[in-house]
Amino acid sequence: MRSPFRALLLASLALLFLSACEDPSNVGISLVDEQAGEPEIVSVSPTPFENEPLRDVTGNSPGTHRTLAGEVIDPVLGTLTAIGYLDFQAPTSPSDAFTTGPVTSVRLLMTRDYTYGDTTATVSLILSGMEENWESLGARADTVLTAGALVHTFSVSAQDTLITVPLPASWVSEKEGLLRSTTFTDDFHGFQLAWESGEAVLGFSPGTSSMEVVSGSDTLYFAITKTLSTLTRANAPQLPEGRVLLQDGFGPGINLNFDFKAAAVSDNALNRVIIRLPTDTETLRQQSPEHFYRPPIGLVGLFGITTEENTLAVVEGRLDEDGVLSFEGSALRNVFQQMMLDNNTFERFQIWVPIEDNTINPLLFYGPGTGAPQPEAVLTITPVN
Amino acid sequence: MTFSMLSLRPRLSLVFSLLFTFSLASGVQAQHRGEGSIYSRFGIGELRTYVSSQGQGLGGGGLALGSSNYLNTGNPASFSDQFFTRLSAGMLYENLSAAEASQKTSRLVSSSLNALHASFPLLSNRLGVGLAFTPYSRVNFNVQTEGRLTSDASVQDSASYLVNFRGNGGLQRITTGLGYRLHPNVSVGASAEFIFGILEEQQETRFISSAYVPSLITKATRMFGVTATLGVRASLPRVFTKEDAMAIGVALTLPTTLDATRVQTLGEALAPDTLGGEIDGTASLPLGFSAGVAYQTGSKLTMVLDARYEPWSGFESSFSFPGYDPNAPTVFKDRTRLSGGVEFFPAGRDLSASYFKRVAYRLGVYIDQSYSSPNPGVDINTMALTGGFSFPTLLAGTRIDINMEVGRRGTTDQNLIRDTFYKLGFNLNFGERWFNQRKLR
DSSP states (O other): OOOHHHHHHHHHHHHHHHTTOOBOOSTTGGGOOOSBOOOEEEEEOOSOEEEEOOOOBOOBTTSOSOEEEEEEEETTTEEEEEEEEEEEEOOSSOOHHHHHOOEEEEEEEEEEEEEEEETTOEEEEEEEEOOSOOOOTTOBTTOOOOOOSEEEEEEEETTOSEEEEEOOHHHHHHTHHHHHSTTHHHHOOOEEEEEEEOSEEEEEEEEEEEEEEEETTEEEEEEEEEEEEEEEESSOOOOOTTEEEEETTTOOEEEEOOOTTTTTOTTSEEEEEEEEEEBOHHHHHHTOOTTEEOOOOOOEEEEEEOTTOOEEEEEEEEEOTTSEEEEOOHHHHHHHHHHHTTOOSOSEEEEEOOTTSOOOOEEEEEOTTSSSSOOEEEEEEEOBO | OEEOOTTHHHHHHHHHHHHHHHHHTTTTTOOEEEOBOGGGGSTTOEEOOOSOHHHHHTTTOOTTOOOSSSOOTTOGGGGGGOSSEEEEEEEEEEEEEEEOTTSOEEEEEEEEEEEEEEEEEEETTTEEEEEEEEESEEOOEEEEEEEEEOOOTTTOOOEEEEEEEEEEEEEEEEEEEEEEEEETTEEEEEEEEEEEEEEEEEEEEEESSTTSOOEEEEEEEEEEEEEEEEEEEEEEESSSSSSOEEEEEEEEEOOEEEEEEEEEEESOSSSOEEEEEEEEEEEEEOOEEEEEEEEESSSSEEEEEEEEEEOGGGOOBSSOBTTBOTTSOOOOOOEEEEEEEEEEOTTTTOTTSOGGGSSEEEEEEEEEEOSOOSSTTSOOEEEEEEEEEEEEOSSTTOEEEEEEEEEEEEOSGGGOOEEEEEEEEEEEEEEEOOEEOOOOO
């Protein structure tokens, strides 16, 4: 044979090609011992599933979080009070006409994009000046700040979207030089918005709100640079027995964990996991006065807490049409698989609303033992022998 | 001694052929592709018998054969027959149809590296060295079933899934030995054998819906150990006629204990999760006794008969294996293999004969009683016909062997499986005188 190499190459390729054609079936299935059982679905109840005192982060720079202000008496959740704080920055290159002055008019232009409470209410708010600098980035809802002198009192309809608040001429005259100066951003510390009357908490979007300043022949719009909302609850919620409250802003959050050893599902393969938390929408719906509105919660986050008390986001969930808050995803499955193998990344889990949206929206969950649909982790596992 | 530089290019191309074949056969760690018999699941796998590509066509025997064209790894005494430096590589393709009593069948194919041999003479036709890499056992099966996951309809839709039960791996053997011709008619030899490998069983559950993550559970047992084979070969010329000759070969493989480590893992990728930690243990391999006789009527016709016996009933291990429970009396049986074959070489000693007269034609048969069985009351026997051709090439000492095997294993009684298999083997045997003592005059 002239070229054994050629023959061998052809033969090898033929063997590899032919190896691709096969059709396994269940012939011989009775001769295998299973290393694992058939997949099955197991429900594991959380232990614990309880409230965790939580003060949400409501402050941010540069002012991307909604500012809340107002007060409402919620028949289920108690008296809820919000105080908002705003600070502004001057444009970087004002015209000569502006800096020459004089300042003749200052108006707050605000966009209302949130209402909790009586949607027909007229809410009176007290605008006070802030005399000292205050931190907003990472500031929590229980921050205490001291306001300065009263600037103005104004009313806002809970149905109005664009709010215009002209500031008093006396205040404009007092701050005239500061408003035109190049040190405005550093020397001006913004306003406090406090509730005076009306049964609603209103939210103002910083992205579309500003302070209009007319100086000389020029008009400039000072953007919001810092926002913060402080929240207080004057009395405890009156919840039906067995209910667990989750509320944005005020808290509480929810602490939960799963004991896979006790549930006898450890050391198994996890194919899928869904955490299902049924909510009680009836209680909130039934105990709502006319025109009383509680905006629904959108995204809810499931967070893992390490033994060093570090917090890591695991997955986000939403309410479905049946009022069940569900968490599912590959990150959650990976975490739970490791827990089932006794490789715990987290000491426990917490649920709260991500800090991207400032609201005071509530969710009422059925707690364990209430007899209603229970919170559970629904696991699809392949038991390992 | 100096290396002969004659005809370098064809020699190098053949060496590269061997290396290409080896790499195409997917390397050392995974010696095979595809799946085979469910019976390979039991014990430490389906025991493989390969002494040489010549023996493969003769029913797998040929213990008494001496040849300068092949390295006979079944009997290290035959290592003394080396004139040439030899390199040999072979691949095996197997097509298997498994049937059960209900007439349901499945078809499985696999390809594997059959062997790598190397040998060279230290003293031509007197003292030779043999090196070989051959499979000792093989585990490769694939059975599939399906199911449906039903659940609370308010939670998840029901989902279909497939479960694959697979076996992979096996034990390999690296042999190195010496053969010495004590007397023109008597040779002795000894080889050391390093046996190693991984036996894997996997269960993979895969869902049709992408909402579910598949699970893969693997039980892997790594094993390694050393044994030795002692062999003797004696030839008797002019037994019945002036042209004939008879040879007898005997080989004894010593029993050994393999060290083993078993681990069960969950998941795929490079870092699966370990379940329960690694467990150390041992497993014994019994002795193997082989005897064979070869008779040549002249230079054209050769007949062989061989027998091999391995007392697996004495197998012991701290691990459980399919078909073996360390806490119960062993149900393994002693393995017995009987084979016979005939080779016809028309050209005899006429090196100038036509091409097809220089082709060797082989036919053989064997019966092999397996040591393991899913049902201790039922013997699993393999019966097969073998055949082959050995083609000469333009390079002296180099031949291409093609071997075929068709056979049947097992039974459909007692809910067992009957395999019908077809095997095709390709072997390249390269030989050349590499070490020549230069003569000055």
